[in-house]
Amino acid sequence: MQLISFIKPQHKRWVALVFFLCWAVPFLGILGFSIFVPAPAAHRTKAAKTAVTTERSVPAADQSGGALSAEREKTSQSPPPAPPVRQEQQQTPASTPSTAANPATNRQPDPVDLHLLARVIYAEARGEPLEGQVAVGAVLINRVKNPNFPDDLWSVVFKKGEFCTVRDGQIWLQPDATAYRAARLAKAGWDPTNGALYFYNPGKTTSAWIWSRTVTTRIGRHVFAV
Secondary structure, three states: OHHHHHOOHHHHHHHHHHHHHHHHHHHHHHHHHHHHOHHHHHHHHHHHHHHHHHHHHHHHHHHHHHHHHHHHHHHHHOOOOOOOOOHHHOOOHHHOOHHHHOHHHOOOOOOOOHHHHHHHHHHHHOOOOHHHHHHHHHHHHHHHHOOOOOOOHHHHHOOOOOOHHHHOOHHHOOOOHHHHHHHHHHHOOOOOOOOOOEEEOOOOOOOHHHHOOOEEEEEOOEEEEO
16 A cells, blocks of 8 residues: 555556556466367367377278289289190100100101112213103112012112122212202102113113113113113
8 A cells, every 4th residue: 555655646547557467468368378279189189089090091001002012013923824735745655556656666768768869860870861860760769669679779779780880989979959850750750761670871781681671762872671
């Protein structure tokens, strides 16, 4: 009261206003804090609940996504499927005939060797027309087929005293393309000699016996006979 008595009457109103503000400001501050603070707290609680819910749902999705990724990676890294095995590959040797399993055991050797036939044609008839060379090859094949001669070309050609070109080594000369062509045609069945078993050059032959054979045809410089 003594303090109030020292205050001048014109200043009392201002002092009262100051005291009012000193009381009202803290009160309003506390009231405002109590009003505005709970709302962020509730927001944080809601956000926390949302985060928990999301955290609980994410692992499942992550696991499924991880499983799918692992499955895709496994599929991409896995080797391509093996091609189907053909039926003939699955057959066992027991189900296959022995002759088919080893055909070489039952295959008969060719009695007329193409290379040897071409060598004889080249040695005996090079320079002759193609028909004359085929005729020489046909005589050799006719001998292989005839029961009075050996049944393979090697034995026919190298029989002692049969061909002078064997004695002088001309049989080992390298045949040309025409000789090989003539050999193939003779093996295919072309016989211009009408079944002859002998041939000779009348300008060089001195054997009286060969002259006694029946002539079937003449081609080039050779006479063909049976």
